[in-house]
Amino acid sequence: MTRTAPSRARVLVAALVLALLLAGCSSGGAREDGRITLRFQSLAWQQESVEATKDLVEEWNASHPEVRVEYVQGSWDSVHDQLLTSFEGGEAPDIVHDAADDLADFAYGGHLADLTELLPERLTSDIPPLAWESVTFGDGVYGVPFLQEPRVLIADAARLKESGVRVPTPARPWSWAEFREVTKELSGDGRYGVAWPLKEPVSATLNLSLSAGGRLFHRGADGKATVRFEEGDEVVPRTIHEQVNTDRSASPTTLGSGGSDTLPGLFAGKYAMVPLGFSYRQQIVQQAPEGFEWQVLPAPAGAAGLAQGVSPQTLSVAEDCPHKKEAVAFLDFLLQPRNMVRLALGDWMLPTGRRALADPALRTPEHGWATGTALAAHLRPAPARSVRGYPEWKDKVATPALQEYYSGAIGLGELRERLEKDGNLVLARYQR
Amino acid sequence: MRTRPAARAGQYAALLAYLVFLAFPLVWLASTAFKPPTELAGLHPTWIPQDPTLANFRQAFDEQPLLRAALNSLLTASAAAVVAVAVATPMAYVMARHRGALVRAVTGWVVVSQAFPFVLLIIPLFLVLRNLRLIDSLPGLVLVHVVWALPFALWMLTGYVRAVPAELEEAAAVDGAGRLRTLVSVTAPLLAPGIAATALFAFVTAWNEFFFALVLLKTPEQQTLPVLLTRFIGAEGVADLGPLAAAAFLATLPSLLVFALIQRRITGSLLAGAVKG
Numbered sequence: 270m271t272r273t274a275p276s277r278a279r280v281l282v283a284a285l286v287l288a289l290l291l292a293g294c295s296s297g298g299a300r301e302d303g304r305i306t307l308r309f310q311s312l313a314w315q316q317e318s319v320e321a322t323k324d325l326v327e328e329w330n331a332s333h334p335e336v337r338v339e340y341v342q343g344s345w346d347s348v349h350d351q352l353l354t355s356f357e358g359g360e361a362p363d364i365v366h367d368a369a370d371d372l373a374d375f376a377y378g379g380h381l382a383d384l385t386e387l388l389p390e391r392l393t394s395d396i397p398p399l400a401w402e403s404v405t406f407g408d409g410v411y412g413v414p415f416l417q418e419p420r421v422l423i424a425d426a427a428r429l430k431e432s433g434v435r436v437p438t439p440a441r442p443w444s445w446a447e448f449r450e451v452t453k454e455l456s457g458d459g460r461y462g463v464a465w466p467l468k469e470p471v472s473a474t475l476n477l478s479l480s481a482g483g484r485l486f487h488r489g490a491d492g493k494a495t496v497r498f499e500e501g502d503e504v505v506p507r508t509i510h511e512q513v514n515t516d517r518s519a520s521p522t523t524l525g526s527g528g529s530d531t532l533p534g535l536f537a538g539k540y541a542m543v544p545l546g547f548s549y550r551q552q553i554v555q556q557a558p559e560g561f562e563w564q565v566l567p568a569p570a571g572a573a574g575l576a577q578g579v580s581p582q583t584l585s586v587a588e589d590c591p592h593k594k595e596a597v598a599f600l601d602f603l604l605q606p607r608n609m610v611r612l613a614l615g616d617w618m619l620p621t622g623r624r625a626l627a628d629p630a631l632r633t634p635e636h637g638w639a640t641g642t643a644l645a646a647h648l649r650p651a652p653a654r655s656v657r658g659y660p661e662w663k664d665k666v667a668t669p670a671l672q673e674y675y676s677g678a679i680g681l682g683e684l685r686e687r688l689e690k691d692g693n694l695v696l697a698r699y700q701r
Numbered sequence: 702m703r704t705r706p707a708a709r710a711g712q713y714a715a716l717l718a719y720l721v722f723l724a725f726p727l728v729w730l731a732s733t734a735f736k737p738p739t740e741l742a743g744l745h746p747t748w749i750p751q752d753p754t755l756a757n758f759r760q761a762f763d764e765q766p767l768l769r770a771a772l773n774s775l776l777t778a779s780a781a782a783v784v785a786v787a788v789a790t791p792m793a794y795v796m797a798r799h800r801g802a803l804v805r806a807v808t809g810w811v812v813v814s815q816a817f818p819f820v821l822l823i824i825p826l827f828l829v830l831r832n833l834r835l836i837d838s839l840p841g842l843v844l845v846h847v848v849w850a851l852p853f854a855l856w857m858l859t860g861y862v863r864a865v866p867a868e869l870e871e872a873a874a875v876d877g878a879g880r881l882r883t884l885v886s887v888t889a890p891l892l893a894p895g896i897a898a899t900a901l902f903a904f905v906t907a908w909n910e911f912f913f914a915l916v917l918l919k920t921p922e923q924q925t926l927p928v929l930l931t932r933f934i935g936a937e938g939v940a941d942l943g944p945l946a947a948a949a950f951l952a953t954l955p956s957l958l959v960f961a962l963i964q965r966r967i968t969g970s971l972l973a974g975a976v977k978g
Binding site (some may be wrong): 308314316342344346359360362368469526528533534536539546548549552555 | 742831836932937938942
């Protein structure tokens with residue numbers, strides 16, 4: 270019997286197995302030549318912010334040969350599940366980029382290091398106490414808040430000018446009542462004064478309600494949180510409800526949309542204003558048709574002025590990290606005022622640091638930067654940040670209740686009853 | 702039996718509607734991939750890009766190592782398909798040709814195992830792979846994909862084996878063929894379309910799989926295409942739509958290509974020429 274040459278299929282399979290084995294041989298080591306290596310998982314995603322972050326890592330590595338930082342690209346999508354699995358498996362990155370409203374479970378679960386004793390005074394004094402509040406759980410500080418974005422009104426400047434309405438400024442914002450009147454004035458002929466993109470109605474409603482003194486979550490002497498829907502909590506939802514269902518000054522079709530979905534309507538003149546996060550300006554610059562004039566306006570103010578809730582982006586250190594001091598030293602470098610400015614510009618957001626906020630690059634009126642920085646002092650930690658059971662309350666109670674209320678299916682009384690009665694039943698399970 | 706013209710027209714109409722339904726996402730994806738940002742933000746979307754551009758593709762390649770990720774996906778998906786089929790075929794043969802309590806129990810387990818959600822498995826799986834030192838490695842991901850595809854592959858192949866009449870194997874035995882010869886010369890050729898279909902299923906499943914790859918692979922050089930695609934999505938679901946569409950469009954092509962290569966084998970009549978006239 271003569272031996273035949275190996276068939277193509279066999280060669281292909283052998284090559285495949287070999288390639289896999291070779292691919293599997295490369296894995297990141299924790300140390301190289303006795304040097305410390307820290308893995309930094311960044312969630313920067315826009316080209317400018319990725320470049321800025323990578324540049325800063327390179328600068329650090331060039332000036333700190335004994336502590337090498339390895340840049341690992343993460344993504345906002347599914348970051349919670351990915352981090353949870355990594356923490357549980359003891360394979361988490363040393364330095365974790367996330368958002369303040371996602372930290373509670375990791376902090377209470379013992380996965381993040383308490384930075385209270387590790388943070389340099391320069392950093393703690395540069396970032397305002399309210400921002401630190403958003404990363405404080407119990408007695409510990411579990412991250413450094415470094416970027417934040419207020420919700421602003423992106424307006425069709427030509428429409429505003431043409432209508433003759435008073436244009437608000439951070440010094441003289443619209444009240445919620447005035448905002449409602451303006452949107453009425455800007456509506457008609459199939460056009461709307463405003464389009465509310467409320468795919469995520471809960472965070473938008475809760476965060477904007479701070480301006481009217483709404484808190485919704487109240488802590489008793491025993492430290493337990495309960496839901497109470499009071500007068501201050503009614504202002505924002507009622508305004509939106511009336512705009513959609515009574516005044517017809519807000520588009521009913523965008524209530525289930527994300528922010529990006531409303532931009533075509535804004536560019537086409539269908540909506541005069543869209544309430545969006547500050548970073549959406551990047552998309553507007555990129556997508557707006559030539560000649561489209563737009564401007565950034567502060568969100569309406571209420572009894573508590575321009576206050577609104579935000580959930581800053583954060584940098585934390587994993588509890589399992591064996592080199593916490595070095596990790597914090599890297600954070601201190603990354604968040605030097607000039608570096609914070611670079612990161613903020615790259616992400617089209619506001620830095621939390623006072624000195625970075627004072628940088629002229631962020632004070633320019635171009636693209637509404639100056640309006641945004643003027644709002645920075647009014648930003649507060651998102652009200653629901655530290656409430657145990659908030660995610661379930663949000664998904665099972667608040668989201669459907671607010672969606673039904675905004676669409677006109679239920680009234681304010683029923684909204685209150687569901688948020689309080691059903692909501693407190695959910696929260697009680699987490700606070701026994 | 703002759704089909705009436707009206708019935709035939711109805712069949713074609715239904716088929717056309719089904720094709721449109723299936724093709725729409727791909728056509729729309731391709732259209733989006735070639736549109737400039739200003740056109741993407743138009744109030745009235747157009748089927749055909751008015752001002753087609755390759756800028757989205759350029760940006761996608763500039764921002765992310767797409768080729769590297771595509772190679773990783775290709776390696777893991779191909780290896781998963783080969784290994785899953787190699788393991789499942791003999792098992793399927795046994796399950797199809799032998800009856801008994803054990804086979805029934807295994808079949809039951811295969812069906813039940815399909816009901817486990819990813820999230821339930823991921824942490825124990827992560828710990829097992831960590832102990833095997835297979836976290837953050839493509840062989841580790843291949844192992845997971847094989848384990849994930851195996852029950853369904855087994856189920857599919859069992860059906861294909863049952864479709865091969867046992868009488869053919871008996872006839873071969875009567876003609877003097879041994880067990881192995883019968884399997885190689887009689888059963889295997891008739892199973893080829895089924896094996897191809899199963900391999901395709903395993904390949905596409907592994908090619909598209911996102912969650913395990915996201916959790917198990919940390920080093921940027923190891924990451925697969927679905928994981929890389931999420932990099933075009935920012936906080937609160939804001940997406941860089943043009944480059945995302947361009948990258949996603951490129952990511953669908955290999956699957957289509959593999960299907961185009963294999964589909965002839967799948968659609969080939971299963972038992973053509975098996976029984977002499």
